Structures are given as C-alpha cells and as structure tokens.
Amino acid sequence: MKFGLFGGATAAAAPSQAASERLLLDQPEDSHSYGAFIDAIVEAESLGFHSIFLVEHHFTGEAQVSAPLNLLTYLAAKTSTIRLGTGVIVIPWHNPVLLAEQAATVDVLSNGRFDFGVGKGYRPREFEGFCISIQESAGRFEESMTLIKKSLSSNERFSFHSDRWNFEDIVVEPPPVQKPHPPMWLAAGRPDSLRYAANGDYSLLLDQFATFDVTLERFAIYREAVEASGKSFDPMNVAVARGMHIIRSEEEREIAINRRMAALDHMNQMAKSNDAGYQTSMTSDPDLRKAAEQGTLIGTPEEIIDRLKQLQDGGVEYILLAGVQMSPPQMRAFAEEITPAFT
Amino acid sequence: MKFGLFGGATAAAAPSQAASERLLLDQPEDSHSYGAFIDAIVEAESLGFHSIFLVEHHFTGEAQVSAPLNLLTYLAAKTSTIRLGTGVIVIPWHNPVLLAEQAATVDVLSNGRFDFGVGKGYRPREFEGFCISIQESAGRFEESMTLIKKSLSSNERFSFHSDRWNFEDIVVEPPPVQKPHPPMWLAAGRPDSLRYAANGDYSLLLDQFATFDVTLERFAIYREAVEASGKSFDPMNVAVARGMHIIRSEEEREIAINRRMAALDHMNQMAKSNDAGYQTSMTSDPDLRKAAEQGTLIGTPEEIIDRLKQLQDGGVEYILLAGVQMSPPQMRAFAEEITPAFT
Numbered sequence: 001m002k003f004g005l006f007g008g009a010t011a012a013a014a015p016s017q018a019a020s021e022r023l024l025l026d027q028p029e030d031s032h033s034y035g036a037f038i039d040a041i042v043e044a045e046s047l048g049f050h051s052i053f054l055v056e057h058h059f060t061g062e063a064q065v066s067a068p069l070n071l072l073t074y075l076a077a078k079t080s081t082i083r084l085g086t087g088v089i090v091i092p093w094h095n096p097v098l099l100a101e102q103a104a105t106v107d108v109l110s111n112g113r114f115d116f117g118v119g120k121g122y123r124p125r126e127f128e129g130f131c132i133s134i135q136e137s138a139g140r141f142e143e144s145m146t147l148i149k150k151s152l153s154s155n156e157r158f159s160f161h162s163d164r165w166n167f168e169d170i171v172v173e174p175p176p177v178q179k180p181h182p183p184m185w186l187a188a189g190r191p192d193s194l195r196y197a198a199n200g201d202y203s204l205l206l207d208q209f210a211t212f213d214v215t216l217e218r219f220a221i222y223r224e225a226v227e228a229s230g231k232s233f234d235p236m237n238v239a240v241a242r243g244m245h246i247i248r249s250e251e252e253r254e255i256a257i258n259r260r261m262a263a264l265d266h267m268n269q270m271a272k273s274n275d276a277g278y279q280t281s282m283t284s285d286p287d288l289r290k291a292a293e294q295g296t297l298i299g300t301p302e303e304i305i306d307r308l309k310q311l312q313d314g315g316v317e318y319i320l321l322a323g324v325q326m327s328p329p330q331m332r333a334f335a336e337e338i339t340p341a342f343t
Numbered sequence: 344m345k346f347g348l349f350g351g352a353t354a355a356a357a358p359s360q361a362a363s364e365r366l367l368l369d370q371p372e373d374s375h376s377y378g379a380f381i382d383a384i385v386e387a388e389s390l391g392f393h394s395i396f397l398v399e400h401h402f403t404g405e406a407q408v409s410a411p412l413n414l415l416t417y418l419a420a421k422t423s424t425i426r427l428g429t430g431v432i433v434i435p436w437h438n439p440v441l442l443a444e445q446a447a448t449v450d451v452l453s454n455g456r457f458d459f460g461v462g463k464g465y466r467p468r469e470f471e472g473f474c475i476s477i478q479e480s481a482g483r484f485e486e487s488m489t490l491i492k493k494s495l496s497s498n499e500r501f502s503f504h505s506d507r508w509n510f511e512d513i514v515v516e517p518p519p520v521q522k523p524h525p526p527m528w529l530a531a532g533r534p535d536s537l538r539y540a541a542n543g544d545y546s547l548l549l550d551q552f553a554t555f556d557v558t559l560e561r562f563a564i565y566r567e568a569v570e571a572s573g574k575s576f577d578p579m580n581v582a583v584a585r586g587m588h589i590i591r592s593e594e595e596r597e598i599a600i601n602r603r604m605a606a607l608d609h610m611n612q613m614a615k616s617n618d619a620g621y622q623t624s625m626t627s628d629p630d631l632r633k634a635a636e637q638g639t640l641i642g643t644p645e646e647i648i649d650r651l652k653q654l655q656d657g658g659v660e661y662i663l664l665a666g667v668q669m670s671p672p673q674m675r676a677f678a679e680e681i682t683p684a685f686t
Contacts, residue, residue, distance in 0.1 A: 011451055011516065011517030011518070034451055034452060034517075058440075058444070058513070058516075059500075059512075059513040059514055059515075059516075060516070061500075061514050061516075062516075063516045063517050063518070064516065065448075066444035066447075066448065066515075066516055066517070067441075067444045067445040067447075067448040069413060070412060070413060070416045070445055070448040070449060070452065071416075071448065071452070073413045073414075073416040073417050074416050074417065074419060074420045074452045075420075076417060076420075077417045077418075077419075077420030077421050078420050093438075093441070094438075094441065095436075095437075095438060097401075097473075098410075098436070098437065101401070101409035101410045102410040102413055104409075104410075105408075105409065105410040105413040105414065106413060108354055108377055109377060109413065109414070109417045128511055128512070129510060129511060129512065129513045130440075130509075130510065131504075131509035131510060131511055157402075157404075161474075166473075166474035167472060167473065167474060168471055168472060168474055169402075169471070169472065170401070170402040170472045171402055171404050172402075172409075173354065173401075173402075173403070173404070173405075173406045173407065173409055174354030174377075174406050174409070175354070175406070
C-alpha cells in the first residue's frame with residue numbers, strides 16, 4: 001500500500017477563520033501559512049509519503065489555495081521525489097490553453113512528477129463568483145479536456161473553434177516531460193461518472209467523505225469498467241482520500257469524532273448555494289456521526305491498520321490522508337506506527 | 344546604479360530553434376533549458392544582480408516561457424533576495440481574477456519580491472492564436488487592470504460586471520505581502536503611453552531596442568509627467584533594458600554586432616502579422632546596424648562603463664541586461680569588471 005496526502009493550506013491566520021482544514025485536526029495556530037504547509041510537505045517526502053494532491057478554491061474568505069499550480073511549482077523546487085498533484089483543478093473556470101501551458105511547466109520543473117487532477121467543480125458559490133452556470137460545468141469540462149489533452153500531447157500546430165473557446169494555429173509549449181501528458185486524475189463518485197473516468201483513461205480520485213462501504217462499491221465499479229474496456233487494471237490508478245487521526249485514549253476519540261463532524265458540516269455548508277436552487281452534500285450519508293466514524297481512519301494505530309486492511313481487501317492500494325499535512329505530529333506518527341504494517 | 348536581468352528561457356534544445364535569445368549571445372547548447380536558466384538566476388543573485396524580469400510568449404514553436412508566474416514561483420524557492428518580475432504579462436490574454444490570484448501567490452511565496460510587469464501585447468500572431476483582436480488590447484488592458492488592482496488590494500467582497508468579465512460577490516485571496524499590491528511596471532515607449540504610465544502610478548520598463556537617444560527622451564517624458572502630477576520621482580521606478588556583450592577584440596565586436604543584428608531582425612519578424620494588416624517594428628530605427636551599435640552595451644568593459652555613464656547622466660539608475668542570463672560567463676564578467684564602477 002502507498003500513502004499520499006490530500007488537502008489545502010491557508011495563507012495566513014485569519015482570526016475569523018473557521019476553515020474545514022482547521023476544524024479537521026488539532027493543529028497549532030502557526031500552521032496557518034503556506035510556509036508551514038511547505039515545511040510539512042518537505043518532511044512528508046522524507047517520511048516516505050508518495051504524493052500531495054492540492055485543492056483549488058476561490059472566494060471563500062478563508063485564504064485557501066486559489067493558485068495550486070503555483071504552490072506546486074514552489075514545492076517542485078523544495079522536493080525531489082514526492083509526486084505533486086492537484087485534487088482538483090476545476091476545469092470549467094480556466095482558459096484551457098493557458099492551463100495546459102501551466103500544467104506542462106509544472107511537469108517540466110518537477111521533472112515529471114506532476115499528477116493532473118481535474119474535476120467539474122461542485123461548489124455553487126464558486127461558480128456564482130465566476131458568473132459561470134454550474135449547469136454548464138459538464139459541457140465545459142468535456143470540451144476543455146479535449147483541448148487540454150490535445151494541447152499537451154500535440155507537437156503539431158492546430159486550431160480549435162467552439163462557442164466558448166477559439167484558438168487558431170497554435171502549438172502549446174513547453175512540451176511536458178511525461179508522455180503523452182501527465183497522468184490525469186478525475187474526482188468521481190456516481191456510477192456514470194466512474195465509468196466515464198474508466199472509459200476516458202482517467203485515474204480515479206475517490207473522496208474522503210463517503211463511508212468505506214460506498215467507497216469500495218465505487219472502486220469496484222471503476223475497476224470493472226476498466227477491465228470491461230479490455231485494459232488491465234492498476235490499483236495505483238485509484239487514490240482513496242481519507243480523514244485520519246490517531247488517538248491514544250477514548251477521550252481523544254470523542255474529540256476527534258466531534259471535530260470531524262464539525263468539519264464535515266462546514267464542508268457541506270461550503271457546498272451549498274446562496275439560493276436554494278442547487279444543493280449538494282459532500283457526505284454520502286446525512287448522519288454526520290456515522291460519516292465521521294465510518295468514513296475515516298480515526299482510531300488507535302491498531303484500529304487504523306485494521307481499517308486500512310479492509311480497504312486493501314477490497315483492492316485499494318493507494319490512500320491519500322486528508323489534511324494530515326496540517327498536523328505534523330499526526331503525520332509522523334502515521335509514518336512511524338502505521339506505514340510499516342504495509343511495506 | 345543597479346543592475347537586473349531581463350528575458351526568457353527555453354525549455355529544450357529544439358534542433359530547428361532560432362530563438363532571438365539564442366542569436367543574441369554566444370550561448371552554449373546546454374543553456375537551452377529551464378534548468379540552466381534557473382542555475383543562472385541563482386548565480387545572478389550571488390553576483391549581486393537586483394532582479395530578473397521574465398517574458399511571456401505563446402505559440403512561437405521555440406519553447407519560450409508561456410507560464411512565467413510558474414517559473415518565477417520556482418525561482419522564489421531557489422533564491423532569497425533577488426526581485427522576481429514579469430517583463431511582461433500580457434494582460435488582454437488572461438482572466439484578470441485568476442491572474443491576480445496567481446500574482447498574489449507568487450508575492451506570498453517570494454515573501455514580497457514580486458514585480459508585476461504588465462503590458463497590452465504587441466505580437467499580432469499571439470493575438471491571432473488566442474483569437475483576440477489586437478485592436479481590443481487597449482480596452483481589455485484598461486478594464487482588466489482596474490479589476491486586478493481591486494482584486495489585489497481589497498479585503499472586502501465586491502462584484503464587477505462588464506461585456507467581457509463578470510464576477511459576483513468575490514474576495515480575491517491570498518492577500519499579497521506587498522501593500523496595497525506588488526509594484527506594477529508598464530512597458531511603454533510612445534509619449535502618450537509614457538504619460539499614461541506616470542499618471543497611473545506604474546513604474547516604467549523601457550525596451551532594449553531603442554537607441555540611447557530615444558531611450559533618454561522617453562525617460563525624460565516619464566519623469567516630467569511624474570513630477571507634473573506632483574509626485575516625487577524615484578529613478579528606481581524606471582528600468583532600462585539593454586543588450587550587452589563584453590568583447591575582447593575587434594573581431595569579437597563584429598561577431599557580437601552581427602549576432603545582435605540577426606536577433607533584432609528575428610524579433611522584428613516575430614512582431615509581424617501573418618497578414619500584412621498589422622505591422623510593427625521593435626527597433627526605433629530601421630537601420631539594424633545602427634540599432635545594434637547605438638542601442639546596446641556592446642564593447643570592452645571600459646566602453647560599456649562609458650555608455651552606462653551616458654545613461655546615468657540622463658538620470659537612469661536601473662539597467663536590465665537583456666538575455667545575459669543565457670551566457671553565464673558574460674554575466675560573471677559584467678559583475679566583476681563593470682558593476683564595481685557604479686557602487
């Protein structure tokens with residue numbers, strides 16, 4: 001089994017800040033900066049973590065990461081082996097050609113360590129901020145991904161014309177290091193989305209919110225769709241995000257679960273629309289206590305190892321610990337007490 | 344006097360490559376990569392150079408820098424004092440809010456070393472690639488800069504609506520380190536543009552193509568406009584780009600001038616349109632030999648010191664050596680033999 005990290009960073013400690021990342025873990029005040037995040041990723045590499053997948057968010061007022069490709073570029077300079085991913089870039093908000101150039105540049109500067117995680121977006125308030133209809137997100141995603149793949153893999157000049165985007169006689173540079181392009185990871189959960197990912201040659205990001213049962217179901221649908229299309233299935237092409245907190249007492253367990261429930265509630269709130277027209281929920285179950293208990297790796301090291309073995313029995317070989325980079329003691333304890341059981 | 348660097352990098356050695364940067368100087372083959380460029384900037388910092396201003400270009404087929412804010416972010420991690428600038432970001436091609444977020448992120452990650460050089464763009468072929476009319480460039484620039492300044496300096500939520508861009512109830516994060524925003528540098532040459540820069544509180548980038556006479560004329564127009572508006576003039580707010588090549592013999596002089604003429608010709612070609620509808624020339628004089636001889640710092644160290652003193656007599660205190668990062672021996676020789684005459 002391989003272990004990576006997933007999540008964000010905040011640029012500064014805002015007194016009013018109540019970010020999901022902060023609620024998630026008992027993090028010290030001074031971790032509220034890109035600097036602390038960067039230090040944590042440098043340490044994560046030395047602890048043997050395989051990757052970091054970085055979120056993109058806008059207009060939250062919580063100083064979240066809005067320019068993940070820039071922060072990943074900085075990490076590329078500070079690290080040498082850890083893979084650097086987006087989890088995810090929300091394609092409908094970006095000029096696809098400028099985005100392809102930035103992605104290629106990160107791939108060049110990291111010497112081929114870039115994992116290009118992409119998605120359609122889910123937070124109505126962010127779409128409202130960009131004045132882009134969330135109803136258009138699937139169509140925008142599909143069109144832009146066609147153009148991005150062509151941009152990254154073509155050495156020949158080409159043109160592209162649609163209602164949304166027009167490019168004439170362009171060649172997109174620099175060429176990426178990974179050929180034909182950096183691996184593309186799609187965040188998906190619904191059966192049709194999982195099959196779309198499999199058929200579109202996307203690797204799969206499974207979210208941290210679903211319970212283990214739901215996650216393993218999704219894993220199986222994707223694997224079957226990959227195999228049905230005649231390709232061989234590589235479990236390293238599915239990364240499962242999970243909240244994680246090592247506890248040393250029952251008191252700590254209760255605190256960790258309550259904190260997780262607050263974080264899930266906050267993330268559900270962030271996913272809601274200003275008007276009631278478009279509602280979405282991050283958790284696969286409305287019962288937040290159940291989600292916090294059954295969707296996470298909260299427990300003693302032994303319990304966490306057992307839960308990871310459940311996932312491994314279902315075929316999962318790649319876990320992304322969500323938000324753990326914001327709590328270096330937890331990250332170290334995981335590397336020391338849990339990772340060795342899987343290597 | 345202070346000395347910085349100006350120019351680009353190429354991602355890989357393409358056999359067909361005939362980039363202006365390559366023609367400009369007698370650079371070794373292995374400097375054709377971002378890696379060599381990065382090493383040169385790290386060395387430039389230790390040699391005492393004040394800044395690097397990095398170009399943005401698209402679709403040239405010469406593997407030029409298309410994502411300068413990513414490359415600057417990488418440099419932010421590898422350096423600690425050198426200022427990191429764009430020379431320039433072409434505003435009409437970008438989503439102004441996404442660009443502001445990226446600029447703020449570079450400013451945060453460099454701890455306030457970002458110089459935000461901006462321009463309207465001049466190469467018709469790049470506008471044709473983006474399918475954006477070059478005739479619209481001034482209007483797009485003006486509108487986007489209003490929005491970018493507001494994005495970088497406002498801590499309050501705001502909305503913006505126009506025919507081109509719409510944003511509703513947004514706050515742009517992270518906040519930059521430099522307040523109210525990173526210094527903004529405008530590339531300008533025509534008298535009205537110089538006055539526009541002065542009145543808009545832009546610092547000024549003067550190009551490497553104009554002869555010394557024309558450059559000093561432009562410098563004076565800008566200074567007068569700043570003073571006429573009641574502000575005090577700081578010569579560090581005007582950076583003059585210059586081609587530079589130290590020669591040790593008359594034979595080397597002739598080679599350097601011929602190479603410069605070829606580079607100028609190439610850059611003039613890149614500035615031309617595919618059709619004959621829009622023509623522009625980079626050089627202020629159609630006589631390329633005159634431009635190469637009278638617009639550059641080509642000469643022995645003594646001659647170059649004399650020419651720099653001419654600029655200093657006109658009030659210039661800040662020079663950007665164009666393309667010199669691609670020839671580390673020239674960069675070192677300048678730092679050792681010429682810089683000391685001005686400190």
